[in-house]
Amino acid sequence: MTNPVDELVRRTAERLAARRKGAVVVGAAHGDLTATYGADPGTLFEIGSITKTFTSLALARLVVRGELTLGRPLRDLLPAAVPRRDGHDIELVHLACHTSGLPRLPKGLMPRALWQTADPYAGCTEAVLLDGLARTRLRSTPGRRFRYSNLGAGLLGLALARHAGVGYDELIQAEICRPLGLTDTRVTLTGEHASRLAPGHSAFGRPRPGWRLAALAGAGGLHSTVPDLLRLARATFGEAPEELVKAIALSRGTGHRLGRASTAHPGWLSMTRAGDREGPRLLFHNGGTGGYRSLLAVIPERRAAVAVLSADARAVDRPGLGLLAQMVSS
Template sequence: MNADHADPTDPADRTLSDRVRAAVDTVDAPDVVFAYSRHGRRTITTGGTGTAPETPRAELRYEIGSASKTLTMLLLADLAARRHVRLTDPADAWLFPPPATSLGVPSGTRRARRVQSSRPPHPGPVTLLHLATHTAGLPRLPRDFYRQAVPRWRSNPYAGYSRDRLLAAYARTRPRHAPGRRWRYSNFGAALLGPVLGAATGTPYARLLPHRLFGPLGMTSAGVLPLGPGTDAVGHARDGVTAVPPFDTGEGFLPAGAVRATPADLLSYLEAHLRPHAGPHADRLRTALLAVQRPLLDRGIRHRHTHTLAWVRHPSPYGPLYFHSGATTGQEAFLAFQPDTGRALVALATRRYSARTTLTQAAYGLLTELP
């Protein structure tokens, strides 16, 4: 176990460490990390069924998959707070603006006219809020995605899917229902926010994250590309033995799942949500950190699932619990925080998500059962 700020002589801290250790031991994966924080006091516990890597597990960067969307939505909230965009802006206004389309082709050219004229009529404008909350009526993935993805489904199905291809697919897609009427999880919709935010700032999405989020949040090792051998955790297939290559979202899907970060980076990220008014991030991100915690819609049986701009919110005996999970072809992540108790938890594993996984169950249980 690696501990930061925890006091091994304190009975309460020892009990907590034992509970976290027990949770780690239930996860059947080569590498497992649980990073827990309460009011800034951290306990980072590592384990796994595989041989410990040369670089300590707590210091590796992990792929967080769809949990990357929470950073994309925080970035959206920040740009909205600074009036670069409005959540009610039609997505088309940013993705296909005159006199040039975001494909980089002047609107008067034959190619641009063909793209725009082939676009089916929408039943209503798709807004940035619809894209962020999975209510745009878009499918999970573009129709043309599967043809190129199937041959490498178990390695890197997203690799090679470009930004231009994403926009062309959106230009051909008609929402399946009126935007705002129904929740339907969509990597497609979340990915479209990358070109939107890039157009609003004149800066590509991959450069926006380090400048506007990683720096202010103190995420010193986070990134969207591998940094080289010995830095990133190695993912594994479902057998828990076979190593898989680093996950590649392709340029088109960066906003939906490209972030890699250390456990300490991710704790800093969650702790900022717990204390939006304090710390080096406060002046820069306070408004956005509060905005992404506001409830926006309910769904599910008895409306159990409450969604904010970035998070899923569940009730618990100790106050609302905000969380988001994510998975790549070789790794899994679960991020959660509980404002009423000042607690945050990062759970990471180097194994592909499956219906039998225990990572999310163990992590969720810690925050809902611990007093």
């Protein structure tokens, strides 16, 4: 029997690969069907900010188990002076939804350094982050405004790992990867995993070194494959252990409205699709590092998902979202 998703995925992968220097893998799931095209499906990529989806899901698991609450102040989990504003503490949910008031980047790291430096986050050790945090002024009252913050997401990963008494990588392995069977998702690559990492490239096709986010790993330090990301997507369909299903439901039920059509949830952005205002919402997150781009987009009620990974720093959002739209309309 012909898989109707195959041709859509193949065309998308071929269009992307034709214009890029680095490897590309495109995958999709629709109902019980799955298709993957491009480089070897086992190829590993830096997934950048899709890491935030894993970090926030780990928080939701700890909340479901009763170990933490979404409203727990960050100051309870870190040995540092955490800034406040207008008498309000930064809560864990604020970090997950980007409403903490923290700046986008750690103190002393300028935006231009992200693209002018081979590994801009390499110096973001725990000591450096906590020292800078104590000297950071919040841009808004916690919980009031959406301000996307890599610093906030990284601090969330650091705080959760300290709470669990393990490193961030082990936290994600224990809370998400092992329960879902994600064998290729990890921060540190060694041996056989390292040999499968696709070399990264700039938007102009020049080789780019990998990023190591040090203590900010929770903001964007994971590597993964398309099959692993599709397994995570299927967890939003309900295909996961009960505690993870509950954690995903908690994340989807928690959010900060950004406008009439979009909401920031822990680990995801959601939006209604044009022409489908009364239909199910799209959940998505993208990612980018110096030499990679990524997208994970899901419509759980339609049991449809797309994952795109590219070892080239040009965006993949439009073709990936276009693929998803074609799948659910066909």
